[in-house]
Amino acid sequence: MSRVSAxxxxxxxxxxxxxxxxxxRLLAMPGHHIxxxxxxxxxxxxxxxxxxxxxxxxxxxxAIAQRPGAGQAALAALIGYDRAxxxxxxxxxxxxxxxxxxxxxxxxxxxxxxxxxxxxxALARATPAVQAVQEKLLEPLEVSERAQFExxxxxxxxxxxx
Amino acid sequence: MSRVSAxxxxxxxxxxxxxxxxxxRLLAMPGHHIxxxxxxxxxxxxxxxxxxxxxxxxxxxxAIAQRPGAGQAALAALIGYDRAxxxxxxxxxxxxxxxxxxxxxxxxxxxxxxxxxxxxxALARATPAVQAVQEKLLEPLEVSERAQFExxxxxxxxxxxx
DNA sequence: TGCATTTCGTATGTATACTGTCAATCTGGG
DNA sequence: CCCAGATTGACAGTATACATACGAAATGCA
Numbered sequence: 001m002s003r004v005s006a007x008x009x010x011x012x013x014x015x016x017x018x019x020x021x022x023x024x025r026l027l028a029m030p031g032h033h034i035x036x037x038x039x040x041x042x043x044x045x046x047x048x049x050x051x052x053x054x055x056x057x058x059x060x061x062x063a064i065a066q067r068p069g070a071g072q073a074a075l076a077a078l079i080g081y082d083r084a085x086x087x088x089x090x091x092x093x094x095x096x097x098x099x100x101x102x103x104x105x106x107x108x109x110x111x112x113x114x115x116x117x118x119x120x121x122a123l124a125r126a127t128p129a130v131q132a133v134q135e136k137l138l139e140p141l142e143v144s145e146r147a148q149f150e151x152x153x154x155x156x157x158x159x160x161x162x
Numbered sequence: 163m164s165r166v167s168a169x170x171x172x173x174x175x176x177x178x179x180x181x182x183x184x185x186x187r188l189l190a191m192p193g194h195h196i197x198x199x200x201x202x203x204x205x206x207x208x209x210x211x212x213x214x215x216x217x218x219x220x221x222x223x224x225a226i227a228q229r230p231g232a233g234q235a236a237l238a239a240l241i242g243y244d245r246a247x248x249x250x251x252x253x254x255x256x257x258x259x260x261x262x263x264x265x266x267x268x269x270x271x272x273x274x275x276x277x278x279x280x281x282x283x284a285l286a287r288a289t290p291a292v293q294a295v296q297e298k299l300l301e302p303l304e305v306s307e308r309a310q311f312e313x314x315x316x317x318x319x320x321x322x323x324x
Numbered sequence: 325t326g327c328a329t330t331t332c333g334t335a336t337g338t339a340t341a342c343t344g345t346c347a348a349t350c351t352g353g354g
Numbered sequence: 355c356c357c358a359g360a361t362t363g364a365c366a367g368t369a370t371a372c373a374t375a376c377g378a379a380a381t382g383c384a
Contacts, residue, residue, distance in 0.1 A: 073331075111333070
């Protein structure tokens, strides 16, 4: 009800209030549902964590913190983003003073990435809220279903990403 | 291996090849997995259906075909897009000659939407491939798991979208 | 060693997404 | 009938996503 995008999208009951009754063929479309779940996840993230850090920026920050000294391409491979996209993400993290780019002495094509002290603080500050987002997201499921859902996601990703 | 983005993202084994062995905290993140699944779904869609029609454009076309005479806001509510996004989607469908905008006589704010004959043909042409995408997407799961996955997605969407 | 191939980061162009804002328009209450 | 408030579609601005292409730089192989 008080949901943000619900207000913008209008209150015309969408196809999920009574999934059985609707004849919208989109209902048998896992691709469509995954898209909408993604939207829900992002909205929950912004509502819970705040606008300072996007889901993508958080993932990048975690990955850089765990693999300091990686180049942008390696980072992109790690979290599944495109080389062309990661540049802008790093730009914005760098502007906030949370990440640093340093030229590599051995391979001058590489931007060695590292998290600053401020970046580490921001990460520590955001992490509890990020955990809360994951719980909220799965909350509608039974406890036993949550692990199942995770397992199925990983199974599909492993198969499709090789 | 021959996967498109795998080549672009680099061959540095990502976190899904051996989910158990990696210490990347992103692994306990359903939000992150949903994002990656969405990427996989879009890639499968483009590979299978072709570049003429995006997933979003297909969903819009289906919705307009089923609710002719709806305005853009009603359409957005139906498929869960933003009012600001749907305008551009309709623009591109209109450029292809698959959708028409007509001013409503009763309410001059509304753009009444309808699918053209060509649009209906494009829809009929694309639909089998779109079905194939859904099957490919769920293929890594056991047959019994596929319905479960769908059910869980709908459960979460119903709860979060009210 | 020399050069074709590959890789890296960047830039460009297209397509979602969503926030905020605006003019035009409709609606309800007085 | 008139005006306050809500709705509609458009637009600007920001942030993913990805294909393509480019220069710089590293690599491999003859």
